[in-house]
Amino acid sequence: TRYLNRLKQDDDVCAEALQRAQILLFHRLSPLLQQTERGTFRAVALTSSEVLALLERLGSDRTKLKESVLIGCSEQDQVQFCLDVGKNSAFPPAGSGELDPVAVEEACDGAFVDLKKGLFVLRTSEAPLLAKAQALLRWHHTSRFCAATGQPTCRNQAGTQRVSSSGSVLLPSAQMSPVAIVLVSDGQRCLLARQPAFPPGMYSALAGFCELGESLEETASREVAEEVGLEVHSVSYSCSQHWPFPHSSFMLGCHALVSPAHTQLHVDQAELEDARWFSLQDVTSALQVRGLPQRGHAPPLWLPPKQAIANRLITEWAEHQRGSQKGG
Numbered sequence: 001t002r003y004l005n006r007l008k009q010d011d012d013v014c015a016e017a018l019q020r021a022q023i024l025l026f027h028r029l030s031p032l033l034q035q036t037e038r039g040t041f042r043a044v045a046l047t048s049s050e051v052l053a054l055l056e057r058l059g060s061d062r063t064k065l066k067e068s069v070l071i072g073c074s075e076q077d078q079v080q081f082c083l084d085v086g087k088n089s090a091f092p093p094a095g096s097g098e099l100d101p102v103a104v105e106e107a108c109d110g111a112f113v114d115l116k117k118g119l120f121v122l123r124t125s126e127a128p129l130l131a132k133a134q135a136l137l138r139w140h141h142t143s144r145f146c147a148a149t150g151q152p153t154c155r156n157q158a159g160t161q162r163v164s165s166s167g168s169v170l171l172p173s174a175q176m177s178p179v180a181i182v183l184v185s186d187g188q189r190c191l192l193a194r195q196p197a198f199p200p201g202m203y204s205a206l207a208g209f210c211e212l213g214e215s216l217e218e219t220a221s222r223e224v225a226e227e228v229g230l231e232v233h234s235v236s237y238s239c240s241q242h243w244p245f246p247h248s249s250f251m252l253g254c255h256a257l258v259s260p261a262h263t264q265l266h267v268d269q270a271e272l273e274d275a276r277w278f279s280l281q282d283v284t285s286a287l288q289v290r291g292l293p294q295r296g297h298a299p300p301l302w303l304p305p306k307q308a309i310a311n312r313l314i315t316e317w318a319e320h321q322r323g324s325q326k327g328g
């Protein structure tokens with residue numbers, strides 16, 4: 001952690017680390033992935049010399065390597081950067097050498113995959129890394145000018161901040177929108193809902209963006225009241241997650257209870273397509289469904305993948321229910 005912090009503070013130390021780094025490639029925010037023998041996908045990680053050789057081979061400017069953005073350090077203390085080889089006018093000279101994505105895919109034996117799809121087939125450990133990398137690259141792309149003065153901004157070597165000519169410092173963390181995601185239970189069942197945009201058959205926990213000045217508990221209570229017309233009590237925090245969609249949501253996961261006497265749902269059709277109570281049995285079988293359901297054979301209930309915090313909340317609820325049933 002201390003070393004990472006030095007990379008963020010000292011451009012020279014960061015430039016030196018880049019030479020020994022692992023670099024994940026993106027093209028217009030889609031990560032370069034490779035299929036493994038087991039049919040899952042992993043991120044293609046290149047060394048800086050492999051990236052330089054690729055840039056040269058595809059007739060691009062070697063200095064493009066310096067546009068890499070620091071993501072962090074792996075468990076094996078390997079410093080990791082990401083680099084978008086697509087048209088990226090966030091990094092001057094504006095539009096410096098977009099690489100032909102097909103040529104990069106052929107050279108690296110991979111494919112640039114939309115992260116929304118990739119997330120479902122990635123190894124669980126890699127999803128957060130690629131989500132963070134994409135969020136950082138998107139932040140640079142949307143922070144080229146200072147919102148207050150309109151002046152162009154420039155970045156530090158690590159890409160962990162941008163500074164405007166008037167000296168104001170922009171930070172990526174400002175881009176995170178806090179969201180309360182709440183799994184509601186009446187003690188026996190859990191409440192899941194689906195938006196029209198969800199894949200057929202998929203239900204998830206209720207979620208909503210925090211409004212300015214709200215606590216997590218207030219957002220959770222408001223969203224449940226707004227979306228299904230129920231009054232929750234005893235909201236308890238469970239876990240959190242950075243979620244890259246639509247643009248870096250900071251998911252704050254919690255559990256909440258409603259009184260078994262007041263479980264009648266009044267679904268806000270403007271927001272949700274459907275909301276239902278599901279039994280432990282329904283949820284247990286849905287948690288066993290692996291991968292993407294075959295087209296035309298959507299199961300009665302399909303849950304978000306393990307990479308999504310909703311899956312973790314639902315799993316926690318099911319484990320708690322089984323525990324209380326065993327405990328009598």
Ligand SMILES: NC(=O)c1ccc[n+]([C@@H]2O[C@H](COP(=O)([O-])OP(=O)(O)OC[C@H]3O[C@@H](n4cnc5c(N)ncnc54)[C@H](O)[C@@H]3O)[C@@H](O)[C@H]2O)c1
Nearest residue numbers: 177179204207208209243245246249251304308309310311
């Ligand atoms: N990771 C998971 O398991 C999981 C599950 C469900 C939802 N989510 C995420 O939670 C987030 C919120 O879910 P929701 O769509 O139900 O929210 P929501 O119920 O607050 O409704 C979305 C609406 O909120 C408004 N809004 C307020 N602040 C916003 C902001 N900062 N950015 C974008 N829109 C904002 C917009 O009008 C938007 O249409 C989304 O990013 C969604 O992808 C994640």
Ligand SMILES: [Mg+2]
Nearest residue numbers: 206207208227
């Ligand atoms: Mg919502």
